[in-house]
Amino acid sequence: MAVLLIAEHNNKELRPFTLNAATAASQIDSEVHAVLIGNNSAEASKQLSELPVIKKVLSIEAPHYENFTAENFAPVVVKLAENYSHIICSANTFGKNLMPRIAAHLDTSQVSDIIKVISSDTFVRPIYAGNAFATVKSNDAKKCVTIRPTSFDPCESSGGSAPIEKIDAAEEFSNTKFVKREEIKSDRPELGTARIVVSGGRGMQSGDNFKLITEVADKLGAAIGASRAAVDAGYISNDHQVGQTGKVVVPDLYIAVGISGAIQHLAGMKESKVIVAINKDGEAPIFSVADYGLEADLFEALPQFMEELNKLNTIQK
Amino acid sequence: MKILVAVKRVIDYNVQIRVKEDGTGVVTDNVKMSTNPPDDNAIEEAVKIKEAGKATEVVAITVGEEKAQETVRKALAVGADRGIHVKADGILEPLAVSKILQKIVEKEKPDLVFMGKQAIDDDCNQTGQMLSALLNWPQATFASKIDVKDKKLEVTREIDEGLETIEINVPAIVTCDLRLNEPRYASLPNIMKAKKKPIEEISASDLSIDTSPRVEQIKVEEPPKRKAGIKVANVAELVQKLKNEAKVI
Numbered sequence: 001m002a003v004l005l006i007a008e009h010n011n012k013e014l015r016p017f018t019l020n021a022a023t024a025a026s027q028i029d030s031e032v033h034a035v036l037i038g039n040n041s042a043e044a045s046k047q048l049s050e051l052p053v054i055k056k057v058l059s060i061e062a063p064h065y066e067n068f069t070a071e072n073f074a075p076v077v078v079k080l081a082e083n084y085s086h087i088i089c090s091a092n093t094f095g096k097n098l099m100p101r102i103a104a105h106l107d108t109s110q111v112s113d114i115i116k117v118i119s120s121d122t123f124v125r126p127i128y129a130g131n132a133f134a135t136v137k138s139n140d141a142k143k144c145v146t147i148r149p150t151s152f153d154p155c156e157s158s159g160g161s162a163p164i165e166k167i168d169a170a171e172e173f174s175n176t177k178f179v180k181r182e183e184i185k186s187d188r189p190e191l192g193t194a195r196i197v198v199s200g201g202r203g204m205q206s207g208d209n210f211k212l213i214t215e216v217a218d219k220l221g222a223a224i225g226a227s228r229a230a231v232d233a234g235y236i237s238n239d240h241q242v243g244q245t246g247k248v249v250v251p252d253l254y255i256a257v258g259i260s261g262a263i264q265h266l267a268g269m270k271e272s273k274v275i276v277a278i279n280k281d282g283e284a285p286i287f288s289v290a291d292y293g294l295e296a297d298l299f300e301a302l303p304q305f306m307e308e309l310n311k312l313n314t315i316q317k
Numbered sequence: 318m319k320i321l322v323a324v325k326r327v328i329d330y331n332v333q334i335r336v337k338e339d340g341t342g343v344v345t346d347n348v349k350m351s352t353n354p355p356d357d358n359a360i361e362e363a364v365k366i367k368e369a370g371k372a373t374e375v376v377a378i379t380v381g382e383e384k385a386q387e388t389v390r391k392a393l394a395v396g397a398d399r400g401i402h403v404k405a406d407g408i409l410e411p412l413a414v415s416k417i418l419q420k421i422v423e424k425e426k427p428d429l430v431f432m433g434k435q436a437i438d439d440d441c442n443q444t445g446q447m448l449s450a451l452l453n454w455p456q457a458t459f460a461s462k463i464d465v466k467d468k469k470l471e472v473t474r475e476i477d478e479g480l481e482t483i484e485i486n487v488p489a490i491v492t493c494d495l496r497l498n499e500p501r502y503a504s505l506p507n508i509m510k511a512k513k514k515p516i517e518e519i520s521a522s523d524l525s526i527d528t529s530p531r532v533e534q535i536k537v538e539e540p541p542k543r544k545a546g547i548k549v550a551n552v553a554e555l556v557q558k559l560k561n562e563a564k565v566i
Contacts, residue, residue, distance in 0.1 A: 139533060
């Protein structure tokens, strides 16, 4: 039986992690179908059909799918599931919200947030904030698996031409109503997929001081991250949080500024290729994972960092 | 309005996790255990709603071994009215826990069920959503703000893109984010009082639910270690290393 991928999108286009999830799905079985549930989402379905790893696209459109409500999405996926061995989705807030609702309807014990596919029933997943890796084998007939997007490369996004099949919508779930979404628009790269991330912690001391981070991030073409402490203190909005209960990032370069390095934060960034820590406390745990540690007052170090960057002839983007 | 709050006993969030040498799991002997942190937020929110006169009773429930009862006792010490301990040994997957909770919900008939959005041990992030599915109730996951409005809740959810607000009719499930509130500490008099509050004990085996694991744990190992880094003397050296050694800028 084939594998069913649930595409994540914004009704206009695919969200980037759908490509990573597609890669994971193709490692489980070569026959990958993808379902795209949305409203006026034909363009996103077309994009999905162009991913060479996708053999068939199932498109379901209705006004009540506009806002990705799990209570509306789950019944249609459950209905489709009879033809599939696996249901796959990204383990971001979209998939985390949706997949367990599907799994419970299918009486399947979900495998969350896998970082590696060993075989069609065996996966590796981090537990205890990434302080241990568990290899697990699912014995359920139908498997519901969410994948950690940053652990899989995105698949090719063009060259495919999978057929798009229209599927009927299911009834609306009337007890949940979408009210509004407040998205923080930014010209910077997305935190989850950025090549460089500059993050600030409690050491920033105020939201205003985050402009020191912003300047460096803009210079480097980087995304801006934050520790939970910085978000809790109101220095920056929640969508910037990196860590066990925030986002997991794996950039080429992660610069942690004024972040002590609680294990919950390390869980979200310690797989980064190169880690820089700037902290005035030389004993801070962040230094234990840093490739380059600078023991310094960030309020002196960040302006100097800008000066040094300005001296460079070229900066990779 | 009656609120049922599910709490889980986990290794304390400050404990450095050690993997057992035989690869069967992580060391839990002589390790400090606590309530799963976002479950504390769930209890706090329920108690606040009761204090605001919008709920009549807060019932704390846990599913697990004998000692899991400590988490219920702690919930009673910060304001829950009574407790339920469903005794079960061994590994319990979120699906099994949600089936047990479903049975309890059918008996207790709460208007709301709160719990943390994720347990910090298995990091599954499933139980609330699964329970909502089994009951066919609305789910408000990753809640950072809850407004109780008569028979409705307006809930602000933390999502990857920012914040989302939804309105759900009760009965409903809410899974709580750490930013929902600041959990209070139990005062000594309240800890003493909590000892007199009732905790009903139920054996999971009496609920006729198959709780045997569906997912086999083959091995647990330490993640690969990062090689030790270096300390640089100043910013100029840092930038030079990033440019010429790591070649990332």
